[in-house]
Amino acid sequence: MVDQSLGARKEAILLAVIVEYIRTASPVGSQHVLESAELDLSPASVRTQMANLEREGYLTQPHVSAGRIPSIRGYRYFVDRLLRFDPVELAKIEHDVADFLHTAKGALEDVLERSLTFLSQQTNYTAVMTTWAVSTEDYKAIQVLSLGPDTLLVVVVGSKGTVERTTVHPSVEVSDEVASEVSARLSAKLIGTDMGAIVDPDWASGTERSTVDEIPTSVDERAQLVALIAREVAVALRELRVRQEVGLRVRELSKTASALEQLDQVARVLETLEHDVHVVDLIRTLIDTGSMVSIGDEGGVEALNECSLVVAPCEIDGELVGSIGLIGPTRMDYSRALAAVEALSAQVARAVR
Known part of the structure; x- marks a missing residue:
């Protein structure tokens, strides 16, 4: 369920924190927010609003003297309400996808396999692919x-x-x-x-x-x-028993691992992506509910609590045949990830022959 509107001021502050944290991976202080959010507020008012956002669960403060970072709730509000796509970047992504698929024609799994490498290169995140049983395929x-x-x-x-x-x-x-x-x-x-x-x-x-x-x-x-x-x-x-089992394939695991700070997190993520059927269940749930993004612990897969998953369905002649997506840190560039996954899933059927 989407949270009620925070109001223009809080939204501007939350947006400034998230954009800067995605860019730097460092806690964001009130001074940066004051400079980037372009609000007619005093430094004291900005600090007060940031404290309110923390109290309401949209920001967290990792250290007493540090700035704030987004919480899972903060990212969710950002994805649902504040996310905007740069039309120039969006056009370039769509052009790159069309150009890629023009040379990637072939069987479904071959196209999806090549799409994994393309997605990872486009976003610098781990690419994932699932294939489903196809009941009406002859x-x-x-x-x-x-x-x-x-x-x-x-x-x-x-x-x-x-x-x-x-x-x-x-x-x-x-x-x-x-x-x-x-x-x-x-x-x-x-x-x-x-x-x-x-x-x-x-x-x-x-x-x-x-x-x-x-x-x-x-x-x-x-x-x-x-x-x-x-x-x-x-x-x-x-x-x-052709296509009876759901398959999960992963490309460039190291890109997710390199974005996580704790070695035990890295180990859990790698093991989960390689062996855990719950990742497939999570992807199918997102597809069935029409969602595209699972952030942190929303997905119920403990090893992915520090990661986000962006997925989109792949359909041929109106039938779901699989999905493609990305896994990255919760501070992933959601606009680019969503644009790349959506553009690819919308056109992949044209490359299948």
Whole structure:
């Protein structure tokens, strides 16, 4: 719930403190506020208003003799009410995003992966990506490639741009020609069907034979070999359960770590981003509620209490397929982070093919 308006004077003082603290990472004193906020107030009045903002929970004072820094509540008020975008910077970000996506065309996950690097470079924060299960995605292409006599690479492409890969070690040696025929057989059976459905190996292969011993040694031996390998690949597809799991990928963890002062904070953040499913839950909650920003302890993930998360959904044909976002310190440059994430998420579908 958004706080009620603080009034023009308090808002100007809070804004001056936040902008300067984001820039310097040092507590902000009343003299700087007096000079930057351009208020017709005496130094004593500014100090009084800053003390009021501290008492109301928008500012904190880390040391008795130091200036103030924003609290989580202060950042929240800033993001919800005071944040402004520089139109020149916004136009440049949108241009950079369009230019990047023009050269980043490809499968969904490839585009999102490259977007991670782009986002991190644009903002100097840690970039995060999630991908969700896509219930309405159909098989668009299936290719089986022989990597050797005992290894097959299976590549599956979905109608929304999803690409899944898995390897299969067949029970018999497989030539390039047989692999090609297996591709054709599975394509004929599966293209246009739901990727989320469990693949029936017998239906997909067109045979109930499942072992080498059952392959007849007759003129149709090649056809039965193709059916056998198709079944083994279909089993692998069933086990893969394409897009069943939510994935979280992170790029440039060191950029968040370098912005935190305490080593124990760094360790907790790194471990959480690499292993904790609650980060995925937090991102999904933000997407589902239409929010884009989680600040400090708002997200309920303890290790991220000194961090902020900015995310935006990625949609293709109106369906949610994932999200992209940034994690940085609570004093992150919210305007730039939000502009970059929003611009990228709005255009990513154009790059997916």
